Amino acid sequence: MIRVGVLGARGRVGIEVCKAVEAADDLELVAAVDKDDPIEELEGAQVVVDFTHPAVVMDNLAWCLSHGIHAVVGTTGFDTERLTRVRGLIEANPGVNVLIAPNFGIAAVLMMRFAQQAARYFDSAEIVELHHPNKADAPSGTARRTAELIAEARRKAGLGPMPDATSAELDGARGADVDGVHVHAVRLAGLIAHQEVILGGDGEILTIRHDTMNRASFTPGVLLGVRRIAETPGLTVGLEHLLDL
Amino acid sequence: MIRVGVLGARGRVGIEVCKAVEAADDLELVAAVDKDDPIEELEGAQVVVDFTHPAVVMDNLAWCLSHGIHAVVGTTGFDTERLTRVRGLIEANPGVNVLIAPNFGIAAVLMMRFAQQAARYFDSAEIVELHHPNKADAPSGTARRTAELIAEARRKAGLGPMPDATSAELDGARGADVDGVHVHAVRLAGLIAHQEVILGGDGEILTIRHDTMNRASFTPGVLLGVRRIAETPGLTVGLEHLLDL
Amino acid sequence: MIRVGVLGARGRVGIEVCKAVEAADDLELVAAVDKDDPIEELEGAQVVVDFTHPAVVMDNLAWCLSHGIHAVVGTTGFDTERLTRVRGLIEANPGVNVLIAPNFGIAAVLMMRFAQQAARYFDSAEIVELHHPNKADAPSGTARRTAELIAEARRKAGLGPMPDATSAELDGARGADVDGVHVHAVRLAGLIAHQEVILGGDGEILTIRHDTMNRASFTPGVLLGVRRIAETPGLTVGLEHLLDL
Amino acid sequence: MIRVGVLGARGRVGIEVCKAVEAADDLELVAAVDKDDPIEELEGAQVVVDFTHPAVVMDNLAWCLSHGIHAVVGTTGFDTERLTRVRGLIEANPGVNVLIAPNFGIAAVLMMRFAQQAARYFDSAEIVELHHPNKADAPSGTARRTAELIAEARRKAGLGPMPDATSAELDGARGADVDGVHVHAVRLAGLIAHQEVILGGDGEILTIRHDTMNRASFTPGVLLGVRRIAETPGLTVGLEHLLDL
Numbered sequence: 001m002i003r004v005g006v007l008g009a010r011g012r013v014g015i016e017v018c019k020a021v022e023a024a025d026d027l028e029l030v031a032a033v034d035k036d037d038p039i040e041e042l043e044g045a046q047v048v049v050d051f052t053h054p055a056v057v058m059d060n061l062a063w064c065l066s067h068g069i070h071a072v073v074g075t076t077g078f079d080t081e082r083l084t085r086v087r088g089l090i091e092a093n094p095g096v097n098v099l100i101a102p103n104f105g106i107a108a109v110l111m112m113r114f115a116q117q118a119a120r121y122f123d124s125a126e127i128v129e130l131h132h133p134n135k136a137d138a139p140s141g142t143a144r145r146t147a148e149l150i151a152e153a154r155r156k157a158g159l160g161p162m163p164d165a166t167s168a169e170l171d172g173a174r175g176a177d178v179d180g181v182h183v184h185a186v187r188l189a190g191l192i193a194h195q196e197v198i199l200g201g202d203g204e205i206l207t208i209r210h211d212t213m214n215r216a217s218f219t220p221g222v223l224l225g226v227r228r229i230a231e232t233p234g235l236t237v238g239l240e241h242l243l244d245l
Numbered sequence: 246m247i248r249v250g251v252l253g254a255r256g257r258v259g260i261e262v263c264k265a266v267e268a269a270d271d272l273e274l275v276a277a278v279d280k281d282d283p284i285e286e287l288e289g290a291q292v293v294v295d296f297t298h299p300a301v302v303m304d305n306l307a308w309c310l311s312h313g314i315h316a317v318v319g320t321t322g323f324d325t326e327r328l329t330r331v332r333g334l335i336e337a338n339p340g341v342n343v344l345i346a347p348n349f350g351i352a353a354v355l356m357m358r359f360a361q362q363a364a365r366y367f368d369s370a371e372i373v374e375l376h377h378p379n380k381a382d383a384p385s386g387t388a389r390r391t392a393e394l395i396a397e398a399r400r401k402a403g404l405g406p407m408p409d410a411t412s413a414e415l416d417g418a419r420g421a422d423v424d425g426v427h428v429h430a431v432r433l434a435g436l437i438a439h440q441e442v443i444l445g446g447d448g449e450i451l452t453i454r455h456d457t458m459n460r461a462s463f464t465p466g467v468l469l470g471v472r473r474i475a476e477t478p479g480l481t482v483g484l485e486h487l488l489d490l
Numbered sequence: 491m492i493r494v495g496v497l498g499a500r501g502r503v504g505i506e507v508c509k510a511v512e513a514a515d516d517l518e519l520v521a522a523v524d525k526d527d528p529i530e531e532l533e534g535a536q537v538v539v540d541f542t543h544p545a546v547v548m549d550n551l552a553w554c555l556s557h558g559i560h561a562v563v564g565t566t567g568f569d570t571e572r573l574t575r576v577r578g579l580i581e582a583n584p585g586v587n588v589l590i591a592p593n594f595g596i597a598a599v600l601m602m603r604f605a606q607q608a609a610r611y612f613d614s615a616e617i618v619e620l621h622h623p624n625k626a627d628a629p630s631g632t633a634r635r636t637a638e639l640i641a642e643a644r645r646k647a648g649l650g651p652m653p654d655a656t657s658a659e660l661d662g663a664r665g666a667d668v669d670g671v672h673v674h675a676v677r678l679a680g681l682i683a684h685q686e687v688i689l690g691g692d693g694e695i696l697t698i699r700h701d702t703m704n705r706a707s708f709t710p711g712v713l714l715g716v717r718r719i720a721e722t723p724g725l726t727v728g729l730e731h732l733l734d735l
Numbered sequence: 736m737i738r739v740g741v742l743g744a745r746g747r748v749g750i751e752v753c754k755a756v757e758a759a760d761d762l763e764l765v766a767a768v769d770k771d772d773p774i775e776e777l778e779g780a781q782v783v784v785d786f787t788h789p790a791v792v793m794d795n796l797a798w799c800l801s802h803g804i805h806a807v808v809g810t811t812g813f814d815t816e817r818l819t820r821v822r823g824l825i826e827a828n829p830g831v832n833v834l835i836a837p838n839f840g841i842a843a844v845l846m847m848r849f850a851q852q853a854a855r856y857f858d859s860a861e862i863v864e865l866h867h868p869n870k871a872d873a874p875s876g877t878a879r880r881t882a883e884l885i886a887e888a889r890r891k892a893g894l895g896p897m898p899d900a901t902s903a904e905l906d907g908a909r910g911a912d913v914d915g916v917h918v919h920a921v922r923l924a925g926l927i928a929h930q931e932v933i934l935g936g937d938g939e940i941l942t943i944r945h946d947t948m949n950r951a952s953f954t955p956g957v958l959l960g961v962r963r964i965a966e967t968p969g970l971t972v973g974l975e976h977l978l979d980l
Contacts, residue, residue: 005975006846008951057849070846085879088736106856106857106936106939106941107857107934107936107939107940107941108939110849110853110929110941111854111941114845114849114852114943117849117978117980118843118845118849121841121843121845121882121955121959121978122841132739135786150747167858180966197929199842200769201841201955202951202952202954202955203843203947203948203949203950203951203952203954204840204841204842204843204946204947204948204955205842205944205945205946205947205948206842206944206945206946206947207942207944207946208941208944209940209941209942209943209944210939210940210941210942211938211939211941211942212938213939214938215935215938216853216937216938217938219937219938220856220936220937220939243852243856245852
């Protein structure tokens with residue numbers, strides 16, 4: 001039984017995390033803390049899950065690490081400078097581990113990883129991401145990151161530009177160019193969050209698709225982090241490193 | 246048994262048409278004519294299929310109609326002026342019929358028709374077309390035409406613009422705007438010709454997809470035209486009018 | 491402004507219908523009635539939506555029709571005998587109309603209709619339906635109905651059996667046979683309700699897919715029924731007849 | 736420049752392999768040998784590709800290995816006994832390597848590998864394979880093998896049976912049961928060879944799909960084997976081991 005505390009427990013994501021922890025046989029929810037609660041309530045926890053805000057997450061991490069509590073963090077805003085500071089906190093508190101992940105959807109993380117692995121074997125790769133129409137950015141952060149991973153894998157394998165004879169293009173038809181990879185963003189009522197990576201070569205196509213069907217789709221990834229963080233030394237950035245791929 | 250002649254019989258498309266006519270139990274190939282052959286060889290035909298060139302197709306039609314032979318035409322380049330001339334030829338030769346179709350792929354024609362019919366019932370509609378990387382234009386003519394049909398159906402139904410909260414777009418990510426409908430063009434080694442129309446509303450999605458798997462995919466549509474043209478009076482533009490939809 | 495009453499207003503479906511009516515600018519929710527409420531509360535309504543139970547729906551209909559109120563019915567259990575009785579009620583109350591539909595999902599209804607229209611133009615057609623793993627029946631009622639419509643369309647067009655050279659089959663691999671149409675049922679955690687009709691011929695494929703993304707996906711179809719029932723004389727069975735296809 | 740010989744050079748597959756070798760800048764086709772040609776023609780080759788017949792492939796291998804020529808083998812029929820004999824041949828000829836692969840389609844091999852890696856992270860997994868209607872077996876060998884790999888990965892991860900509440904099944908609807916994994920086989924005119932692995936968990940779906948678009952789709956895998964066999968010691972069974980996954 002792992003004792004789990006949740007920070008940001010009354011936020012949209014935190015509520016789902018609390019529910020999932022309570023529903024798991026091998027986890028115990030010992031503290032559900034939000035911004036008006038004393039952080040000391042977390043003292044009995046072995047692992048803390050943090051879905052709070054960039055303005056407070058560094059203080060949260062300092063408190064958890066100094067109390068010997070592992071942290072699983074979904075809060076955004078970790079740049080190189082912040083990651084360096086987290087590494088310093090870990091060095092100062094040996095044996096305490098941190099997982100920071102921009103995306104806890106296991107299917108999404110696997111999609112990105114498989115796309116990266118497959119990219120070198122195909123002449124062409126493009127990305128179509130599809131989201132609900134209330135989304136502000138196009139393409140999504142996940143699609144951009146996938147494109148960068150594909151581009152990097154192609155460079156390492158010595159692949160040149162993809163074949164493309166387009167000579168008459170209606171503006172925007174070929175999508176956005178992210179590091180040489182074309183990315184298309186569909187916005188449609190009824191959709192939630194979906195992405196398709198299509199890779200093609202001589203007479204064969206490989207498609208890797210991820211569908212998010214509801215807003216709780218990140219909880220299995222968070223629980224996986226909670227279960228594995230104690231045995232994952234130091235700082236880990238990205239859920240993919242816990243997936244034994 | 247319908248007696249069929251083929252004009253442009255040694256072109257890439259014509260060769261496939263000849264094969265398909267020969268393979269059909271109810272059709273007889275009585276003449277396979279190309280540019281160096283005398284057109285008089287077509288005299289025994291009841292229907293002529295024309296996949297030739299805009300420069301010669303009007304003369305071909307004049308000859309066929311004046312000889313009482315129905316025509317099924319896949320040659321391109323028919324603008325309003327040409328269609329008016331074809332109507333004149335038909336009036337001068339009562340009882341002889343002409344089908345002119347820009348696309349003889351039955352699956353593609355059905356996709357366009359169904360997209361048009363469904364469009365009024367959904368808040369959103371977008372098009373993703375996917376082709377081999379040697380294609381010069383993006384989006385494809387079929388995708389453009391589909392977008393226009395969807396836009397027209399939405400206007401008739403009094404629908405306003407589709408919902409789209411995109412405020413931060415990487416250039417091109419949202420695709421080309423064809424009459425208010427977003428169209429995305431994927432170009433990928435290994436693909437042939439494919440199109441997906443995605444329609445979405447409150448919690449439900451309808452997807453209509455067409456895949457061309459080889460270069461003979463237009464022949465069933467041509468044969469359908471050959472079989473029905475005798476009983477389809479006057480000029481028909483577009484295979485969809487022969488599909489009893 | 492159409493005045494709408496809802497019967498079965500506190501059931502899972504009724505709750506969503508009430509919400510949708512209240513959210514619509516052109517509709518007014520004048521009564522939300524469940525089993526312990528007096529049916530007379532419906533008296534001000536022009537249209538009543540009934541999602542109740544086979545045991546009470548015939549009485550509900552008798553009351554509505556005798557009070558001059560049109561009915562839109564999603565309750566199940568209407569066999570030939572019941573439909574005959576409904577026709578009798580309508581004759582006795584001229585000018586009052588009834589819509590009974592087994593499926594109010596517009597995307598699902600369009601999928602079935604398009605599959606039926608397209609079936610005659612393809613050598614082969616199969617159905618893959620995909621649902622959450624709590625579903626008791628396999629295949630779904632919608633898939634069975636789609637298969638029957640496809641089979642009927644093929645018969646009318648004089649098509650014979652589909653090509654299939656399978657000689658070594660692991661039991662069940664080729665799916666269920668519904669009137670000669672193969673139907674495959676996938677049951678998967680994370681899914682909701684989805685169906686794909688795949689039609690194939692010489693070198694081309696047409697796929698028509700429907701995805702239900704949440705449990706409110708039937709409300710647009712119910713509202714469509716509410717808006718159109720006053721101008722749709724007599725008894726209508728099936729939402730497809732209101733879709734101007 | 737690698738000097739390549741082809742055995743079975745006038746068979747359907749061999750013809751495509753010869754073409755692909757000739758088209759590659761870094762490979763030289765030095766011998767195209769079929770059953771009536773003397774095998775000694777292969778003497779100048781560094782690598783031999785064998786797509787022949789189970790009755791002759793063991794002799795071919797013995798000849799190649801004893802002449803210091805690496806072998807890339809697509810011929811079927813290698814059971815445990817034969818593999819043991821191949822290992823013996825390799826021991827007797829140190830420094831000569833053999834690749835035997837049942838499937839040279841890179842996309843297909845990646846699909847199987849990714850399905851195997853992902854399986855442990857999802858509650859459910861099913862397979863839909865889709866082929867042309869002339870195929871004799873259902874499901875395909877690739878689908879069976881994928882199901883076995885998924886089942887094995889689930890067992891290793893301690894996963895129990897997949898959730899499935901089906902209580903009323905029309906015979907065959909839920910597909911074939913391969914080691915606890917449901918496999919559905921679609922046979923459709925117009926299709927070539929396709930497979931979809933669908934994995935689902937809490938609110939998210941991962942789909943991995945492979946499409947073979949023409950009969951040359953195996954050649955990139957064969958060329959990959961040719962290029963890498965010299966540096967891949969001993970016997971390798973399965974292309975996946977050369978893909979650096």
